[in-house]
Amino acid sequence: MNKPCNAEMMLENQLCFSIYSLSNAMTRAYRPILEAIDLTYLQYIVMMVLWQEQQVNVKVLGERLHLDSGTLTPLLKRLDSKGLIMRRRCEMDERVRLISLTDEGKQLQTEASKVPSQMRCHVDLDMQEVEGLKLKVDKLLMLLLDSKA
Amino acid sequence: MNKPCNAEMMLENQLCFSIYSLSNAMTRAYRPILEAIDLTYLQYIVMMVLWQEQQVNVKVLGERLHLDSGTLTPLLKRLDSKGLIMRRRCEMDERVRLISLTDEGKQLQTEASKVPSQMRCHVDLDMQEVEGLKLKVDKLLMLLLDSKA
């Protein structure tokens, strides 16, 4: 009566489930550390872009993070209400939102710069192993992103 | 005036962001395929456990998937309202919910068995590469899950 349980239908054999679980586990690991600077993981990621870029619009931000405005708009409003960013309109093109840091947002970078070392402290990774993993992950990511275009 | 932008604070250098983006990209890739059997990715994952196990409680399901009741309870209610599963109480211990498949839920396995090959069709992966990646991902996942206990 039971269907044959072929190997590829076993949960344990699915790369996708491993990636999914690891992604959840990593944001869980970041949570207590980021709590100290009152940011979620995605908010931290957005702030990292702004610490690099000074000023971006929603479209560019979405391209860098592979996320759309339905995710970013409410998140940016939350960062705004925390006083970390400003959301002005572009004068040349009124459709465009220009996102930039407030002084408070800039100052947060000092606190945030401690986060990576705190994470390493918690997990203790082999840096060479990490680099190898990242290369493989990025390769697969590129494949998936390209197959959409 | 600008803060020094040390390498570890560059978004592109963060393994975590790569994993996070890949996880999003993969569930995006599954979406159109799973649409045909009216399941989300997580619902598909839960069904896979049930196709293997016949019967589980919420606790065991949560342990297999690394998820808690706050995520699973509403999801199981949705699968119930689709007529794919039953949610009975255990007679021995009234606290326990026993999750099992309906006939409809069992029959869905036939349709679902086509999903893995459809995914491979879309992406075209080197199977040896995938296996190597999965090993590394699982290793890191184990590290993170253990560090909580």
Place this chain on the structure above:
DNA sequence: ATCAAATTAATTGCGCACAACCCTATTGCA
């Protein structure tokens, strides 16, 4: 100059994730 097409964000609605909390049933020990 006009108006259709394209671009950029915002909004809405649904389904996760998870923390924090609550309730109930069971267990274990004094």
Place this chain on the structure above:
DNA sequence: TGCAATAGGGTTGTGCGCAATTAATTTGAT
């Protein structure tokens, strides 16, 4: 036997992700 501690799930609230739709603006072709 009584009752505190524990275990199993459910509820609520917040914050993502993303599809689908809408609104406002700009561009571009006639």
